[in-house]
Amino acid sequence: MTGWLRTILLAELWVGLWTTLKNQFRPHVTVEYPRETVDLAPRFRGTPRLRYHPENGEELCIACHLCEVVCPCDCIHIVSEKKPEGKGKRLVSFEINLERCCFCGLCVDPCPTKPLTAIYMSHDYELADYSRTPFVAPLKTLLDGTTPHEYSK
Amino acid sequence: MEPRALVEQAVIPCLQVILVVLLIPLVIAYLQLVERKVLGFMQARLAPRRVGWHGLLQPIADAVKLLIKEDTIPARADRFLFTLAPIVSVVPALLALAVIPIGGVPFTLFGYEVRPYIADLDIGVLFLLAVGSLGIYGILLGGWASNSKYSLLGALRSGAQMISYEIPLGFALIGVMMLAGTASLVGIVEAQKAAGWWYVAPQILGFFCYFVSAVAETNRIPFDLPEAEAELVAGFHTEYSGMKFAFFFLAEYTNMIVVSALVTVAFFGGWLRPFPNVRALDWLENGWVLLVPLALGAFFGWMVDQRVGGGMRFLFVGGLLGGLIGFGIGAADLFGVATASAPQLAGAFWFGLKVSFFLFAYIWFRGTYPRYRYDQLMDLGWKWLLPMSIANVLLTGLVLLLRGGGAS
Numbered sequence: 001m002t003g004w005l006r007t008i009l010l011a012e013l014w015v016g017l018w019t020t021l022k023n024q025f026r027p028h029v030t031v032e033y034p035r036e037t038v039d040l041a042p043r044f045r046g047t048p049r050l051r052y053h054p055e056n057g058e059e060l061c062i063a064c065h066l067c068e069v070v071c072p073c074d075c076i077h078i079v080s081e082k083k084p085e086g087k088g089k090r091l092v093s094f095e096i097n098l099e100r101c102c103f104c105g106l107c108v109d110p111c112p113t114k115p116l117t118a119i120y121m122s123h124d125y126e127l128a129d130y131s132r133t134p135f136v137a138p139l140k141t142l143l144d145g146t147t148p149h150e151y152s153k
Numbered sequence: 154m155e156p157r158a159l160v161e162q163a164v165i166p167c168l169q170v171i172l173v174v175l176l177i178p179l180v181i182a183y184l185q186l187v188e189r190k191v192l193g194f195m196q197a198r199l200a201p202r203r204v205g206w207h208g209l210l211q212p213i214a215d216a217v218k219l220l221i222k223e224d225t226i227p228a229r230a231d232r233f234l235f236t237l238a239p240i241v242s243v244v245p246a247l248l249a250l251a252v253i254p255i256g257g258v259p260f261t262l263f264g265y266e267v268r269p270y271i272a273d274l275d276i277g278v279l280f281l282l283a284v285g286s287l288g289i290y291g292i293l294l295g296g297w298a299s300n301s302k303y304s305l306l307g308a309l310r311s312g313a314q315m316i317s318y319e320i321p322l323g324f325a326l327i328g329v330m331m332l333a334g335t336a337s338l339v340g341i342v343e344a345q346k347a348a349g350w351w352y353v354a355p356q357i358l359g360f361f362c363y364f365v366s367a368v369a370e371t372n373r374i375p376f377d378l379p380e381a382e383a384e385l386v387a388g389f390h391t392e393y394s395g396m397k398f399a400f401f402f403l404a405e406y407t408n409m410i411v412v413s414a415l416v417t418v419a420f421f422g423g424w425l426r427p428f429p430n431v432r433a434l435d436w437l438e439n440g441w442v443l444l445v446p447l448a449l450g451a452f453f454g455w456m457v458d459q460r461v462g463g464g465m466r467f468l469f470v471g472g473l474l475g476g477l478i479g480f481g482i483g484a485a486d487l488f489g490v491a492t493a494s495a496p497q498l499a500g501a502f503w504f505g506l507k508v509s510f511f512l513f514a515y516i517w518f519r520g521t522y523p524r525y526r527y528d529q530l531m532d533l534g535w536k537w538l539l540p541m542s543i544a545n546v547l548l549t550g551l552v553l554l555l556r557g558g559g560a561s
Binding site: 020 | 194
């Protein structure tokens with residue numbers, strides 16, 4: 001009986017209209033991207049970057065090649081040499097091919113430097129460029145990052 | 154006396170025609186903006202707001218784009234009919250506006266008598282229905298002349314749909330004509346004034362049938378099968394671009410306005426204020442001016458997206474505009490440009506408010522309902538709306554007979 005009455009009075013249609021009417025006055029969810037950006041979660045995985053040593057200002061990386069080994073898409077390429085004095089190796093070049101990188105963050109896990117890992121997933125995600133060359137990021141880019149273009153309009 | 158009659162009988166109606174033809178595209182351009190805004194808000198997203206302040210120039214940009222766009226005609230299309238179809242579609246739509254009254258009583262402007270409608274035909278409702286069904290020709294011709302299967306299918310669907318829904322549409326209005334005892338649109342509103350209520354109360358069934366049929370008649374969602382993009386690309390206007398497409402667009406929106414205006418006139422008392430016989434609301438006769446800033450403020454506050462919020466700011470803008478309008482009315486009265494202008498302006502205000510509501514309802518339906526399947530559409534038209542509208546006519550007749558006949 002009530003089902004019949006609901007059909008006659010078009011109850012479902014009124015519910016639908018009420019829903020859209022309510023939505024009218026709800027705050028919008030659109031983010032006008034270039035002008036405003038979303039807040040990133042702390043664990044957000046942007047491009048992998050390298051850290052400077054917090055004390056002596058050199059790169060923190062000890063050239064152990066673990067990230068190169070673990071990388072599932074082979075996008076990390078490290079060239080290292082023996083340090084002229086003392087123990088260990090030092091970097092000659094460190095390249096990450098961002099065209100191949102899948103932003104999985106696996107390179108960070110085996111990194112042995114403590115307490116900070118030498119390689120980390122940064123919050124940079126504005127990577128578009130006009131040519132393919134900058135996507136093979138050299139050591140300098142990895143350490144210093146890139147400055148994204150300011151949106152002006 | 155002779156030149157005076159000439160001006161009143163010929164020049165002023167001509168000017169009114171020009172005014173309507175010029176004004177309607179502008180109104181429709183901004184109606185489109187409002188539609189996009191409302192739809193956007195219904196989907197919790199931002200509407201156009203890049204071109205101009207909060208998208209205020211978006212319609213201009215759209216119009217310019219349509220004007221300078223390449224106007225393609227498909228190979229082996231019927232060039233003559235292809236060009237004729239948009240015109241055939243838009244002219245009846247504009248023609249229907251001729252009998253829509255914004256007010257009932259003529260007023261004087263610069264000493265000349267101006268009627269708030271272009272023509273008051275004794276067969277106004279019939280004229281509207283006749284002219285309204287002419288619009289199908291434009292769609293059928295356009296679909297056929299395009300030499301495209303999608304267009305042809307869309308046009309055929311449209312033809313079948315519009316003919317099916319024409320019948321309940323007419324029957325639904327018969328109830329109103331029986332109550333009013335006239336088919337003149339001005340007469341119908343006058344009859345509602347005399348009866349002391351809007352005809353939506355005794356004709357609720359007729360109103361329902363009319364509005365649903367009218368939405369189907371204008372090919373709007375949820376009855377937009379002729380342009381069902383999932384199946385037919387864009388239906389009858391698949392092959393149209395540039396200004397020709399704009400004409401179809403214009404016709405669709407003009408039809409929406411005509412339908413909303415006819416609903417207002419036939420069922421919601423046209424230019425009458427709400428509850429025309431309730432003494433307690435008599436202050437509305439002059440107090441409507443107070444509602445103008447409220448209405449404008451609420452409207453602008455609503456159209457600006459929620460982040461800017463602060464409806465108060467826009468209430469202020471509305472108040473300013475309303476104040477200017479009130480000042481204009483006062484000045485016109487003072488300098489004797491227009492005398493006794495207030496009742497007509499009040500009528501225009503109420504009329505506009507009601508028409509706006511029904512235009513909003515169109516957009517509201519578009520934001521809410523999914524499209525009908527074709528057989529469901531035919532079912533609804535023939536098995537539900539048609540019997541319902543006939544029952545409504547019979548019921549109205551019975552009640553009139555029992556109450557001693559004649560118009561009530």
